[in-house]
Amino acid sequence: METDLSFDDFLKVDIRTGTVTKAEPYPEARQPAIKLWVDFGPELGEKKSSAQITAHYTPEELVGKQVVAVVNFPPRQIGKFMSEVLVLGAHDREGGVVLLSPDTPVPNGQRMS
Numbered sequence: 001m002e003t004d005l006s007f008d009d010f011l012k013v014d015i016r017t018g019t020v021t022k023a024e025p026y027p028e029a030r031q032p033a034i035k036l037w038v039d040f041g042p043e044l045g046e047k048k049s050s051a052q053i054t055a056h057y058t059p060e061e062l063v064g065k066q067v068v069a070v071v072n073f074p075p076r077q078i079g080k081f082m083s084e085v086l087v088l089g090a091h092d093r094e095g096g097v098v099l100l101s102p103d104t105p106v107p108n109g110q111r112m113s
Contacts, residue, residue, distance in 0.1 A: 014072035015088070015112035016040055017102055018047070023059035026050055028079050034059055035081055036067075041109025044071060047085045050078040055096025068100040068112065 018038035026033040032054040039046050049069065053062075069085040076083045089097040 012072075013070055015068060016044070016071050017066055017068055017106050017110045017112075018044075018085075018108050020062045020065050020067060021046060023062040025059055026079075026081065029081075030079070033078070034062065036062065036087060038067060038069065038085065038087070039108050040069075040071060040085075041107060043109050047071065048081070048083060049085045049087045050081050050083045051087045051089070051097070051099075053087075053089065053097045053099060055092075055094070056098055065099070066101050066105060066108075068102070 018040040020036055021039050022037040024035045026035045029050060029052075031052050033050050033052045034054060034057065036049045036051055037046055038049060047069075067087050069087045071085045073086055088100045090100065092098055
């Protein structure tokens with residue numbers, strides 16, 4: 001079911017770039033996941049997210065990686081972990097999630113434009 005989205009509606013979605021500062025396995029999650037702490041710069045600070053990205057990433061390789069996330073959705077309880085932002089990705093052919101990230105470093109907190 002497709003619904004048209006106005007440009008004003010799109011502008012309400014706050015999508016920003018941040019850098020992963022910490023990542024841990026989340027074995028208690030229903031689906032394999034990784035807990036992320038992402039620095040979105042001085043305006044937003046560090047936010048947490050749970051992401052089902054284990055097909056392509058380990059926690060160790062995520063630290064220092066820039067990611068793109070929706071930062072203005074309400075927090076969501078994922079098991080015992082409160083996810084504050086939605087990290088964005090796309091599914092590969094096998095269904096694994098590949099994170100969206102800038103191909104050149106940008107300042108943390110930059111809005112998508």
